[in-house]
Every structure is written in C-alpha cells, then in structure tokens.
Amino acid sequence: MELRKATQRRLTNLRRGCKRPEPPIERLRREVSKILRPLPLENNDDDEVDELMEEEDCFSMGFPKNANETSMLYSAPRYSLIREVGRGSYGVVYEAVRRSSGARVAVKKLRCDAPEKVELALAEFWALASLEKKHENVVQLEECVLQRKGMAQKMSHGNKRNKQYLRLVETSLKGERIMGYPEEPCYLWFVMEFCDGGDLNQYILSRRPDPRTNRSFMKQLTSAVAFLHKNNIVHRDLKPDNILISHQSGNPVIKVADFGLSKVCAGLNKFEHSGDDHVNKNIVNVNKFWLSSACGSDFYMAPEVWEGHYTAKADIFALGIIIWAMIERITFIDAESKRELLGTYIRQGTEIVPVGEALLENPKMVLHIPQKTRSIMSEGVKRLLKDMLAVNPEDRPDALQLEQRMDQVTCAA
Structure with missing residues (x-):
C-alpha cells in the first residue's frame, strides 16, 4: 500500500497517450438530438x-x-x-x-x-x-x-x-x-x-474476508452492468466509491450509483411486431459504439480509455479491477483524499501504476493473478479475471457473457 501522486501522473499520461476528445459542444449536441428525441x-x-x-x-x-x-x-x-x-x-x-x-x-x-x-x-x-x-x-x-x-x-x-x-x-x-x-x-x-451500508470500500475493508460475500457481490455487480449495457448505458466510472451497499432487505445488496460520467448510447429506432402490437426497439450494440472522451478514475480505466477510443468493454475491465481487489483485499492510499481504497495496480520501482496504464505502455505484460502468494482464489475466478482484463477489448467477454459465466464460477476467497 503506497501513496501515489495520482493527479500529476494522470494528467501527464492523458496528454501523452490519449487522442484529443471531441469538443463538448459537438458531443452534447449529438446527445440531445439522439437521446432526447426518441x-x-x-x-x-x-x-x-x-x-x-x-x-x-x-x-x-x-x-x-x-x-x-x-x-x-x-x-x-x-x-x-x-x-x-x-x-x-x-x-x-x-x-x-x-x-x-x-x-x-x-x-x-x-x-x-x-x-x-x-x-x-x-x-x-x-x-x-x-x-x-x-x-x-x-x-x-x-x-x-x-x-x-x-x-x-x-x-x-x-x-x-x-x-x-x-x-x-x-x-x-x-x-x-x-x-x-x-x-x-x-x-x-x-x-x-437511500443506501445505509456505505460504499464498497467501507463495507469490504471493515469486515473479515468472506467468500460468500465475494461471490454474492460479484454476481450482483455483473448483473447490474449487464442491465445497464442492455439498456444502452455505459457507466464509464465504475469504482468502489460509486458502488453503494443497502441493508434494507436484510442481506447486503449492491447498488451501482453516480452516473455523472455515463453515456446513453442512442441507436436507430426499429419497430418490431409482437402479436398485434408494434414494439419500438432502440437498436444499438454498446460493444461496437465507440466513445472518445477519456474519462473515469485512473486505477480502474482500461488501456483503450487512456487512448480515447473505447466501447462498453471498458466497463468490463473496470469491473475486473474491482473484483480482483475485493477478493485479495488489494488497496492503495488515494493521494487527494488520503483514504485507503480498493484497487489493483502494477508496481514499477517505488511507484504504483494503474493496471490499464501499465498495459497501454506494455501490451505484452503478463498479469500475475492472484497477486498474493497465499491467495486461495479458485481457478475459475483466475481465468475469468484474466479474460476481463485482456489488453484487447475484443478478447474480453461482454456483459451478458460475463453474467452467464459468473453463474458457473465456484466460491472465491
């Protein structure tokens, strides 16, 4: 666990590695015309x-x-x-x-x-x-x-x-x-x-490791992301801070929140026949809908986000970082808030570097999953995380595939 000089490094790498985002005026003009009109x-x-x-x-x-x-x-x-x-x-x-x-x-x-x-x-x-x-x-x-x-x-x-x-x-x-x-x-x-259980950081780090909680949270997070992608929404800022916990139903329930950086991907309207009714379908494949605004939180950003050319598969990468950190209790100290946060990273000398940034600099780098030598992470979870964190977005499962595979994963510690 180390203190990272996040802000300056992030800005430096955004200037160095990212394509210039499209102007906000043009981007929002498309959002208004494509999202609001239908x-x-x-x-x-x-x-x-x-x-x-x-x-x-x-x-x-x-x-x-x-x-x-x-x-x-x-x-x-x-x-x-x-x-x-x-x-x-x-x-x-x-x-x-x-x-x-x-x-x-x-x-x-x-x-x-x-x-x-x-x-x-x-x-x-x-x-x-x-x-x-x-x-x-x-x-x-x-x-x-x-x-x-x-x-x-x-x-x-x-x-x-x-x-x-x-x-x-x-x-x-x-x-x-x-x-x-x-x-x-x-x-x-x-x-x-109202969510009365704090965020994922607070919940996980204040309790002893529990494989059943890990598995439950993995399935809930995957279900949430699959639902959002099915509804044409790319979150773009998935991180433990933006994952809230509710106890109102007894057992802890995950709530994905904070959609300030999200993108509603608008497609072509298509009317389908369902019996005697005409059903309006907004046809869009979020895994083929290219986005260009380099946004998010650096420790959870996929390599292609740093470049400014990505799809909804960036959410899958962020989810992989979160799940990996949650299972192994990998944390870092945020330079601005001084809080201990869940997040996986690569160590380079005395610095810790976000996984996505490290993969962008060295696409052939092999991720060591699990990171801790005494981890008892199951083989199924290891394979799943390696697929979620693939350098090439095409090699990652989409959210629906991930949801199906998550049902087959054995308990992770």
Whole structure:
C-alpha cells in the first residue's frame, strides 16, 4: 500500500497517450438530438407556469448547517433533509425523509453554475431517467427537481416544452453560463433510494474476508452492468466509491450509483411486431459504439480509455479491477483524499501504476493473478479475471457473457 501522486501522473499520461476528445459542444449536441428525441414526453403541459411548484412543496433543512446556502429552501416540504452524508466538488448528498410515508431517501444537490457541472448533472439525469425498468442493483431515481429563482420544477426526461430544462441543455451545448446571474443560483435535486451500508470500500475493508460475500457481490455487480449495457448505458466510472451497499432487505445488496460520467448510447429506432402490437426497439450494440472522451478514475480505466477510443468493454475491465481487489483485499492510499481504497495496480520501482496504464505502455505484460502468494482464489475466478482484463477489448467477454459465466464460477476467497 503506497501513496501515489495520482493527479500529476494522470494528467501527464492523458496528454501523452490519449487522442484529443471531441469538443463538448459537438458531443452534447449529438446527445440531445439522439437521446432526447426518441423518448416519450411526460408532464408536458402547454403552460409552463402550471408545472411550477412553490418552494414549500419540496424540501426542508432539518439542521442549521450551511444556513446561508439553504435558507431559501422549502418550509412545508414533501421531504425533510436530516443530515449531510457526503460532499464533493460538484454537490452535496443528504439523508432525507419522505414526509408522506416516513421512508428514508437520499437527496443529491448539484449546483448548476458552470457548463461542466451542468453536463455532469444532465448525464446522470439522462441515464437514470432513461431506464424504463428497475433493477435491484442499480440505484433508483425517484424524481429530479430543478430549483431556480425561488421556484421548484419537476424534471421529466425529454420534455422540450420545459424552458428551464432547455436552458440547462443549452448551457452545456454552448459551454457558457446562460442560466442567469450568479446571485440567482440554479440547482438540480436528485431524490434517490437511500443506501445505509456505505460504499464498497467501507463495507469490504471493515469486515473479515468472506467468500460468500465475494461471490454474492460479484454476481450482483455483473448483473447490474449487464442491465445497464442492455439498456444502452455505459457507466464509464465504475469504482468502489460509486458502488453503494443497502441493508434494507436484510442481506447486503449492491447498488451501482453516480452516473455523472455515463453515456446513453442512442441507436436507430426499429419497430418490431409482437402479436398485434408494434414494439419500438432502440437498436444499438454498446460493444461496437465507440466513445472518445477519456474519462473515469485512473486505477480502474482500461488501456483503450487512456487512448480515447473505447466501447462498453471498458466497463468490463473496470469491473475486473474491482473484483480482483475485493477478493485479495488489494488497496492503495488515494493521494487527494488520503483514504485507503480498493484497487489493483502494477508496481514499477517505488511507484504504483494503474493496471490499464501499465498495459497501454506494455501490451505484452503478463498479469500475475492472484497477486498474493497465499491467495486461495479458485481457478475459475483466475481465468475469468484474466479474460476481463485482456489488453484487447475484443478478447474480453461482454456483459451478458460475463453474467452467464459468473453463474458457473465456484466460491472465491
């Protein structure tokens, strides 16, 4: 376990090894035209004013912290904010209670005061709102609310009559602030299911190794990624920080979260006959849908992501790194947060290097799986991990193949 100077090295290698990403304006313009257009419109009242809700209809602070920031919020709410549970450079996450039922929810508040923040917020909204079905291992979005100028407005995916929503999209497209003056901040509030077990780092590292938990988590993670890929979503930032744990059903349940870097891959609409009905199918193979924005967290990035030319198979690589680290309890110290995190790496002298970066520099490098000499990892898991971490994406299983193979893997320690 070592301290890695992650930030500078990552930026250096991105400049050296990656193709220049396509301009955000062009990329988001395609997202708007290809993603939003085919989706059904919801809550599209002709009069935009009818969609607006007074502030007291939504949220309320349950504690006085950061009173200046939240003093404008809702005094007779549907939700009561209880406490802050997380904070990052782009937003704050609260534990909250739905007043009508007393159920706990998570509320993520994202300030949309810059184009890059708007882009992250819209990416998460587009991904979660595009899911027509629920999955036990993907965090569920209950609603999204846009707050601006003392008013709150429920967001609906693809609503081209919602002027505030279109202004957010335009902010991303033009790469400049158009939402108003700084003294009139705009926020997106995401109401999601609450996960009470922390993230995968916290859960795994606070407990003794358990082969049954490892196997359960491997199957749940694989099922979640297969579901996302089947629904044309590439996560692009799979890592233990973005994998939450819920205990609400008794046994620990994995929840893949944080879709700020995700990509909804839009394909051609095709109508298929099913009996007397016409079924609209969005035909796209995410394993052939090429992406160019080099994004993610360096310890989990596939070699081709560093180059800026990759597909959904990059998620399979990231999943392989996570599973390998989880089984063997391989950790490193993050240079910025100083936290101990699950993640596999290659040692080069006194430095530790992300596996994907090392494979990019030396594609013939042989990965030593397992890494620890006393590991009792099963042969089936060894073979599976080597396939998931193949240098060539074509040699990796896709998410559906991985889900089928995971059912045949014996217990891993």
